[in-house]
Amino acid sequence: MNAAKRREIFSRLQATNPHPTTELEYQSSFELLIAVILSAQATDKGVNLATRKLFSQANTPEKIWALGEAGLLDAIKSIGLYKTKAKNIMATCQQLVEHHNSEVPRTREQLEALPGVGRKTANVVLNTAFGEPTIAVDTHIFRVANRTGIAPGKNVQTVELKLLKVVPKEFRHNAHHWLILHGRYICQARKPKCPICNINSLCEFKEKTTDVP
Template sequence: MNAAKRHEIFACLKTANPNPTTELEYRTPFELLIAVVLSAQATDKSVNLATRKLFPKAHTPEEILALGEAGLTGFIQRIGLYKTKAKNIQATCQMLIQQHRSEVPRTRELLEQLPGVGRKTANVILNTAFGEPTIAVDTHIFRVANRTGLATGKNVLEVELKLLKAVPKEFRQDAHHWLILHGRYVCKARKPICSACKINHLCEFKDKSI
């Protein structure tokens, strides 16, 4: 795919959704961190249902740590892998208090040292909370990038690095959200809704649905 077509794709996505953002509900970088950790292998909807009850009760590292694993589990037990996530969140809160003055670190290296935080989660925090032009490649972005021809790759890191080079600088800050939302609601895994696609005429997918 050439640069002109890539530019037009993101111009179309911007026209359709000028101010994209995450569907996770949060008010602070810490709340976003907790929500993103909870969202692994879970839907944003299920996470929001849990955090709407959790955050009014505990929304700082100290308050969530005070809940203990058992107390935290009571809020998140309907989310997949909740036991592991509760353990990781408690450990993360402890590290934030002891090593970062209860603040969410602003570098990838420090973020990835937190339990339950990998490259994808770090990218989401850097992009959404701190405004850095990172791209967190999840299953939706991986699918859209490969299917459309925007950035083909065999693994998420390869796609991420290609997207960072391929996405025009003016669109890089919001590209993450545009691609996720496009994959979630239009370019779906089983059957993409090509008839409703704003970039259908630019997409290089060979097996488009009618």
């Protein structure tokens, strides 16, 4: 795929959704961090249902630490892997209080040092909370990047690095959200909605669908 085609793809995605953002509900960088930790192998809808309950009780590192692991487990038990996530969240809250003045750190290295925070989670927080032009490659972005030909790669890190290289600078900050939303609602895994896709004519996917599911 050439640069002109990629630029047009992102121009069209921007025209459709000028101000994309995450579908996770949050009011602070800390709430976003916790929501993203919870979102691993879970839907945003499911996470939002849990965090509405959790954040109404505890929405700071100190308050979650005071809530205790039992209280945290009760709030997030509807989410997959909730026991592991609860342990990570409690440990992360302790580190934030003891080492970061209860603030979410703004560097990748410090974020990835927190329990339960990997590269993808750090990228989401850096992008959405702090405005950094990072791209967190989840299953949706990995699929869209490969299927369309925007940035094909065999693993998520290869796709991430390629996207950071080929996405035009003016689109880089929002590329993460555009690609996730496109994969979630249009370029779906089992049967992409090619007939209603606004980048259909630019996409290099050879097995386009001809009817809308």
